[in-house]
Amino acid sequence: xxxxxxHVDHLDGAVRKPTLELLALARRxxxxxxxxxxxxxxDAAATLAEHGAVRILTADAPEFADYAIVPKVxxxxxAHDAVRPAAVLLPSSPEGKEIAARLAVRLGSGIITDAVxxxxxxxxxxxxxSVFAAAYxxxxxxxxxxxxxxxxxxxxxxxxxPAAGTTEPLEVTFGEAATGTKVTSRTPRESSGRPELTEAxxxxxxxxxxxxxxxxxxxxxxxxxxxxxxxxxxxxxDAGWYPHSHQVGQTGKSVSPQLYxxxxxxxxxxxxAGMQTSKTIVAVNKDPEAPIFELVDYGVVGDLFEVLPKLxxxxxxxxG
Amino acid sequence: MSLRIVVCVKxxxxxxxxxxxxxxxxxxxxxxxxxxxxxxxxxxxxxxxxAESTREAGEEAEITVLTVGPEDxxxxxxxxxxxxxxxxxxxxxxxxxxxxxxxxxxxxxxAIEHIGYDLVxxxxxxxxxxxxxxxxxxxxxxxxxxxxxxxxxxxxxxAVNGRRDxxxxxxxxxxxxxxxxxxxxxxxxxxxxxxxxxxxxxKKPVEALDLEDLDLDAxxxxxxxxxxxxxxxxxxxxxxxxxVVTDEGEGAGALAGFLAGQKFI
Ligand SMILES: Cc1cc2nc3c(=O)[nH]c(=O)nc-3n(C[C@H](O)[C@H](O)[C@H](O)COP(=O)(O)OP(=O)(O)OC[C@H]3O[C@@H](n4cnc5c(N)ncnc54)[C@H](O)[C@@H]3O)c2cc1C
Ligand SMILES: Nc1ncnc2c1ncn2[C@@H]1O[C@H](COP(=O)(O)O)[C@@H](O)[C@H]1O
Numbered sequence: 001x002x003x004x005x006x007h008v009d010h011l012d013g014a015v016r017k018p019t020l021e022l023l024a025l026a027r028r029x030x031x032x033x034x035x036x037x038x039x040x041x042x043d044a045a046a047t048l049a050e051h052g053a054v055r056i057l058t059a060d061a062p063e064f065a066d067y068a069i070v071p072k073v074x075x076x077x078x079a080h081d082a083v084r085p086a087a088v089l090l091p092s093s094p095e096g097k098e099i100a101a102r103l104a105v106r107l108g109s110g111i112i113t114d115a116v117x118x119x120x121x122x123x124x125x126x127x128x129x130s131v132f133a134a135a136y137x138x139x140x141x142x143x144x145x146x147x148x149x150x151x152x153x154x155x156x157x158x159x160x161x162p163a164a165g166t167t168e169p170l171e172v173t174f175g176e177a178a179t180g181t182k183v184t185s186r187t188p189r190e191s192s193g194r195p196e197l198t199e200a201x202x203x204x205x206x207x208x209x210x211x212x213x214x215x216x217x218x219x220x221x222x223x224x225x226x227x228x229x230x231x232x233x234x235x236x237x238d239a240g241w242y243p244h245s246h247q248v249g250q251t252g253k254s255v256s257p258q259l260y261x262x263x264x265x266x267x268x269x270x271x272x273a274g275m276q277t278s279k280t281i282v283a284v285n286k287d288p289e290a291p292i293f294e295l296v297d298y299g300v301v302g303d304l305f306e307v308l309p310k311l312x313x314x315x316x317x318x319x320g
Numbered sequence: 321m322s323l324r325i326v327v328c329v330k331x332x333x334x335x336x337x338x339x340x341x342x343x344x345x346x347x348x349x350x351x352x353x354x355x356x357x358x359x360x361x362x363x364x365x366x367x368x369x370x371a372e373s374t375r376e377a378g379e380e381a382e383i384t385v386l387t388v389g390p391e392d393x394x395x396x397x398x399x400x401x402x403x404x405x406x407x408x409x410x411x412x413x414x415x416x417x418x419x420x421x422x423x424x425x426x427x428x429x430x431a432i433e434h435i436g437y438d439l440v441x442x443x444x445x446x447x448x449x450x451x452x453x454x455x456x457x458x459x460x461x462x463x464x465x466x467x468x469x470x471x472x473x474x475x476x477x478x479a480v481n482g483r484r485d486x487x488x489x490x491x492x493x494x495x496x497x498x499x500x501x502x503x504x505x506x507x508x509x510x511x512x513x514x515x516x517x518x519x520x521x522x523k524k525p526v527e528a529l530d531l532e533d534l535d536l537d538a539x540x541x542x543x544x545x546x547x548x549x550x551x552x553x554x555x556x557x558x559x560x561x562x563x564v565v566t567d568e569g570e571g572a573g574a575l576a577g578f579l580a581g582q583k584f585i
Contacts, residue, residue: 011488068484068493069456069466093487094452094469101453102460104422110547111421113451126551132448136341137554144547180465181495184481188489198487202584226584244471244485244506251359251444251505259584273450280582282575293564298578302567310572315585318576 002030002086013040017199018091020158023051025118038064049165057170068181073102075172092150109145134276153198154256197229202259205231209264213241225315249274263304267292322380329360331393332448356396360443361510401521402513413530418543425457430534442502455502465495471506
C-alpha cells in the first residue's frame with residue numbers, strides 16, 4: 001500500500017491534536033508515515049503508533065529550533081525522497097502552510113491549503129475546501145507532482161488504529177538556506193488552562209459588545225462552565241481587551257468547533273470567515289438586526305450581561 | 321547604497337460583495353468591485369516606514385509596487401503609489417488567467433529579479449485566496465531567507481529583524497538582506513493617501529510586463545500550467561436561520577434548553 005507522509009506538530013514531544021486528525025485522514029489514503037523533527041521523539045512515538053503511524057522518521061538537530069521554516073523543509077524533502085509518498089500532509093498552522101509552500105516549490109508539486117476533508121478516488125487524494133468566507137464548498141485535486149496538502153484543525157476525529165510505529169532515523173543534510181533566518185528569541189505563550197482555540201470542541205467569543213477588558217470575565221466564566229476556549233472579535237482585540245492570539249476571523253484563527261457562541265459580535269464577513277464552518281452557532285446580541293443572526297442555529301436578542309451570567313449559572317446547576 | 325524595496329500587492333474582489341465562480345472555476349471578476357487587498361496596505365505601510373527610516377539614516381531607498389493581475393489591477397498599484405510608493409510594475413498577460421499559487425510565485429519571483437531588490441514585502445495573505453503561501457514560495461524561488469507574519473519590523477545594517485506571534489510562542493526573527501518578509505494587520509494601521517499623494521501618483525511610472533518580457537513560457541502558468549484542479553464547487557446552502565428568541569428574562573433558560581437538547585450540557 002502507498003505511504004503518506006504526515007508532518008508531526010508537537011511541543012517538545014507532546015503531539016498536538018491536529019496531527020492525530022491528520023493521521024486519521026492519512027489512513028484513508030494509505031499507510032501513514034510520521035515525520036518527527038526536534039526533541040521528544042521517544043515521548044511521541046507511542047501516541048503516533050497508537051493512531052496509525054506504520055513508521056516514524058525522526059531527526060533532531062539544533063537547526064530545527066534555532067532557524068525558521070527552512071530546516072524543516074529540508075527534512076521533509078529528505079523524507080519525501082526516501083519514501084516517495086502518495087501525498088504529504090501538514091497541519092494548516094502558519095508554520096505548516098509555509099513549510100508546505102516551500103516544499104511544493106521544490107517538488108514542483110501542486111499544493112492545496114486549508115482542506116477540511118480528504119477522500120481518495122482512483123486518481124489520488126481529493127480535498128474539500130471551504131472558500132469565499134465559507135460561501136462555497138469545493139473539491140479539488142493535485143494534478144502534478146506529489147500532492148502537498150495542509151488540513152485545518154477539527155477536520156477529522158482522531159482514531160485509535162494501532163500500527164507498528166517503528167522509529168527510523170531520517171538522514172537530513174541542511175542546505176545553505178537552512179540557516180538564513182535566525183530565531184533570536186522565543187517566548188512560549190502562557191497557557192490559560194483552557195483548551196487551545198483551534199482545537200476546542202466549544203468556543204465562546206466576545207466582541208465589542210463586551211465593552212472592556214474586565215468584562216471579558218463574563219465570557220470566560222461561560223467558557224469555563226462549558227470547558228470551552230475563549231475567542232474574540234478583532235474589534236475587541238484592537239481595543240486591547242483580549243490578546244490577539246484569541247482573535248477569530250480572517251486575520252486571526254479559523255475555528256470549526258462543535259459549538260460556537262458569539263456574544264456582542266455583529267457578524268462581519270471577516271469574522272464569519274473564521275467561524276462559519278462551526279457545526280452549531282449560537283449568538284447573543286442586543287440588536288435583532290445584527291447579521292450574525294443570519295447564521296445562528298439559536299439566537300437570543302438581549303443584553304449579554306443579563307443573559308450570559310444566568311446561562312453560566314444554569315449550566316453549572318444542570319451539570320451539578 | 322540604496323535600499324531597493326519591492327512590495328507585492330494583489331488586486332482582489334471586495335470581500336463584502338458576493339463572490340462567485342466563473343464557468344472555468346476561476347473567480348468571477350465581472351460582477352464584483354475590486355480593490356487593493358486591505359492586507360497588502362499593511363505591506364505598503366511597512367515599506368514606507370522602512371524607506372523613511374533608511375532615508376533618515378542618510379541612505380537612499382526606493383519602493384516599487386508589483387502586481388500580477390488583470391488590467392483593473394492597475395487600480396491597486398495606483399492606490400499604493402498614492403500612499404507614497406515610487407514606481408510600479410504590472411505583470412499582465414492573457415495566459416496568466418487561472419494561475420495557481422505555484423505559477424503566481426514563479427511570475428512574481430521573475431518580476432522581482434527583473435526589478436532588482438534588497439527586500440521584498442508581502443501582505444500576510446490575500447483576502448480572496450487566503451492561502452498565505454506566496455511569501456514563502458517567493459523566498460524559495462529567489463533562494464533568500466524569509467521572515468514572515470511579522471507584527472513588528474525594522475531594517476538596519478543589512479538585516480531585517482521582526483517579531484512573529486506564532487501559534488504557541490512569540491519569536492524574534494533576524495535575516496540578512498536580501499530577504500522576503502510578510503507583515504500582519506497587527507503591524508500598524510496603513511496611512512490614507514493624501515490629496516498631494518493622489519496627484520503625485522498620476523505622474524509616477526508604471527511599467528507593464530508580459531510573459532515574454534519575463535522569459536516565461538505560457539505553458540508554465542495560467543490554467544495550462546495549473547498543478548491543481550477544481551473538481552466541483554457548490555454554493556453552501558445558506559445556513560437556515562434557526563430560532564431567535566427575544567430575552568425578557570427567559571432568554572438564558574431557553575438557550576440552556578437548546579444547548580441541553582443538542583447534548584452540549
Ligand atoms: C482586512 C480585514 C481583516 C479583518 N479581520 C477580522 C478578523 O480576523 N476577525 C474579526 O472579528 N474581524 C475582522 N475584521 C473586522 C470586521 O470587519 C469587524 O469590524 C469586526 O469583526 C467587528 O467586531 P464586533 O462584531 O465585535 O464589533 P461590532 O461590529 O461593533 O459589533 C458589536 C455588536 O455587539 C452588540 N452589542 C453591544 N452591546 C451589547 C450587549 N450589552 N449585549 C449584547 N450585544 C451587544 C451590538 O449590537 C453589535 O452587533 C477585519 C477587517 C478587515 C478590513
Ligand atoms: N497576484 C499577485 N500579485 C502581487 N502580489 C501577490 C499576488 N498574489 C499574492 N500576492 C502577495 O502574496 C501575499 C500572500 O498571498 P496568498 O499566498 O495568495 O495569500 C499577498 O498579501 C501579496 O503580498
